[in-house]
Amino acid sequence: MIAKAMAKEAGFRFINLQASTLTDKWYGESQKLAAAVFSLAIKIQPTIIFIDEVDSFLRSRASYDHEATAMMKAQFMSLWDGLITDPTCQVIVMGASNRPQDVDAAILRRMPSMFHIGMPDKDQRLCILDLILEKEYLSDDIDLTMIAEETSNYSGSDLRELCRNASVYRVKDYIKFNNPDTEHSMQEFDMLRPLMLADLQQAKIKMEESKQKRDGVPQTSIGLD
Incomplete structure (x- = not known):
């Protein structure tokens, strides 16, 4: 990039x-x-x-x-x-x-010039999140500044994967509530719901667990709040 x-x-x-x-x-x-x-x-x-x-x-x-x-x-x-x-x-x-x-x-x-690309700081992570989510339908409870603070060990690709995983939960809910076998009204869920803070929290926990399994570290639950 x-x-x-x-x-x-x-x-x-x-x-x-x-x-x-x-x-x-x-x-x-x-x-x-x-x-x-x-x-x-x-x-x-x-x-x-x-x-x-x-x-x-x-x-x-x-x-x-x-x-x-x-x-x-x-x-x-x-x-x-x-x-x-x-x-x-x-x-x-x-x-x-x-x-x-x-x-x-x-x-x-x-290649006479070499540059080390380090992990983004808080302000850079906030800019990355703004760019990734600029066209997404977001819930009012999402505080991107707080998310940027709580993802100190995340790279730009990690933040993109976090947002992608969080968006999957919206799709799952859409499929669930538009299933004819459920009791929910299809008119109530005729479009994707906004991305919520809970989606990002769940996605972050999933990513942390995957990383811990890969590195062989005992699992702990980590949230954004």
Whole structure:
């Protein structure tokens, strides 16, 4: 998201490069695909080539690497050097990784600037929640400032997952109360109800329990109030 925002602000075109794009079962085709990516980027420049999880694609080279993989990495870095040596070229290569220690040292030398993206603070979490829920039908009991305070260990993706899980409870209620087998009037529930604080509380408890099971930590119930 940061890379896309930078491309938009700078007026650059954006190429989101997936590792699967450069893999092919035929020998030598991966190098041709890498060359095609750089050729396209140069033709439509100014361009940002973005590689997510760059450690999985350009991780440290080893003697046991497959020959085709090693050749693809070498071709990619050779083409990258061609961008650097051309003073008129406006193509930037960006990457993101949760494991920068696994990225090849030669790749890090070609990326002179590195930025650590930390967890959002309270004000940033509030802005993220405002953005996620700006078009949602919210109940009057929701206090986004309080939610931002109570989610101190949440990343932006965690907050999005929290809101997504909370919205599921609205859909479940809609299906439940529009079931012909129930005694509830369908006219009373002819649309999704507003998102309530209880939905976010329940979603947060569910996320915390999932995280604790994954990390092997004894479970505790955590609420927003």
